[in-house]
Structure formats: C-alpha cells, structure tokens
Amino acid sequence: xxxxxxxxxxxxxxxxxxxxxxxxxxxxxxxxxxxxxxxxxxxxxxxxxxxxxxxxxxxxxxxxxxxxxxxxxxxxxxxxxxxxxxxxxxxxxxxxxxxxxxxxxxxxxxxxx
Amino acid sequence: xxxxxxxxxxxxxxxxxxxxxxxxxxxxxxxxxxxxxxxxxxxxxxxxxxxxxxxxxxxxxxxxxxxxxxxxxxxxxxxxxxxxxxxxxxxxxxxxxxxxxxxxxxxxxx
Numbered sequence: 001x002x003x004x005x006x007x008x009x010x011x012x013x014x015x016x017x018x019x020x021x022x023x024x025x026x027x028x029x030x031x032x033x034x035x036x037x038x039x040x041x042x043x044x045x046x047x048x049x050x051x052x053x054x055x056x057x058x059x060x061x062x063x064x065x066x067x068x069x070x071x072x073x074x075x076x077x078x079x080x081x082x083x084x085x086x087x088x089x090x091x092x093x094x095x096x097x098x099x100x101x102x103x104x105x106x107x108x109x110x111x112x113x
Numbered sequence: 114x115x116x117x118x119x120x121x122x123x124x125x126x127x128x129x130x131x132x133x134x135x136x137x138x139x140x141x142x143x144x145x146x147x148x149x150x151x152x153x154x155x156x157x158x159x160x161x162x163x164x165x166x167x168x169x170x171x172x173x174x175x176x177x178x179x180x181x182x183x184x185x186x187x188x189x190x191x192x193x194x195x196x197x198x199x200x201x202x203x204x205x206x207x208x209x210x211x212x213x214x215x216x217x218x219x220x221x222x223x
C-alpha cells in the first residue's frame with residue numbers, strides 16, 4: 001500500500017460544478033497537508049495548506065482534513081475552465097527540519113466550458 | 114526569471130548514453146530535490162540535498178547520481194540511460210512549509 005493514495009482520474013466536470021478531490025494516507029504522523037496544482041507542461045505550485053484537522057477556505061477553494069479517518073479533501077466551488085489541471089496532495093510530519101513531503105499521484109481535472 | 118531553472122527542457126538520448134540535467138535556484142534555499150514524475154505514480158524522490166556536503170538517496174536512486182556544486186546548483190546524472198528512465202524530471206527547492214518546482218525536463222531514452 002502506498003503511503004498516500006489519490007484517485008488518478010481523469011475527472012471531467014461542466015463549468016460551475018462543485019469538484020471534490022480526495023486523498024487517503026496511512027502515516028498517522030502526518031500533520032501538515034498541502035494541495036499543489038500543476039498545469040500542463042509546468043511544475044506543481046502550492047495552492048493551499050493546512051495543519052492538523054479542520055477546514056481552511058481560500059476563495060473558491062476549501063481544504064478539509066479528517067485525521068481520524070486519514071482523509072483529506074479539496075473542494076472547488078463554481079469551477080472554471082482555468083481550474084483544469086492536475087491536483088496533487090502532499091503531506092509531511094512537522095517538527096523535523098529535514099522532513100520530506102510525500103506526494104499523491106495526482107488527479108487530472110478538466111472543467112468544460 | 115523563474116526561481117528554479119532547469120536545463121534542458123526537453124532531451125532525447127540513446128540507450129547507454131550519459132546525460133546530465135541541471136538545476137539552479139535563486140531562492141537561497143539550502144534544500145534541493147530531484148523528482149521524476151510518471152503517469153499514475155506521481156512524484157517519486159530520486160535524491161535530495163540539505164547543503165553542499167549533504168547528499169541523500171531518495172526512494173528511486175538506482176541508476177542516478179547527483180552533484181551539489183553550490184548552494185544554488187544541483188545536477189542529476191544518468192550514467193547509462195535506459196528506456197525506463199523516460200519520464201518528466203523536476204528539480205525543487207524547499208522550505209519547511211513549501212516546495213518550489215522548476216518547469217521540468219522531459220527526457221526520452223530511445
């Protein structure tokens with residue numbers, strides 16, 4: 001079993017739809033959770049991050065963490081064609097300067113106009 | 114200019130050839146990383162470095178080597194390229210809370 005699992009998609013939705021992207025993980029030491037967005041032919045860029053459990057909202061994006069279930073989600077409201085990209089979850093433990101991030105395989109999202 | 118620059122952006126090479134991918138950064142970060150990205154597998158860590166004298170193997174280091182020439186430069190070498198090393202390669206720098214990626218190098222080994 002991989003340390004971080006993510007539905008690879010691809011996922012196609014119409015413009016304006018609510019999108020839910022999800023990751024599960026097995027390492028209970030993970031406390032720092034991130035979502036990266038990767039456009040075609042580009043490197044990933046940090047979209048959102050959150051510590052521990054709970055929700056964090058940034059505009060149309062909401063990151064949700066459920067540590068008891070080892071499950072994180074990214075919700076995109078009113079999705080736009082510009083949201084079409086691959087979304088990678090990433091996570092790490094904290095408190096260790098040398099801690100590396102562990103990435104999920106990514107979900108490819110297409111938002112159709 | 115990009116904070117993390119990779120060269121070349123695309124490369125086609127023959128089986129058995131030695132090839133070097135270069136990475137430079139202007140962010141002043143100590144930590145630098147090389148990843149490969151394959152469809153369905155995500156980002157796999159090849160090597161990472163915490164400073165010029167500290168080089169560490171990642172999960173898939175076999176067939177690769179690295180050199181940290183300076184704080185700003187971290188190069189990846191394939192000593193004898195093989196077709197299953199065909200992939201998209203990313204260099205990154207990292208703080209404790211964020212990774213910064215280059216644009217990637219698409220390598221094809223024929």
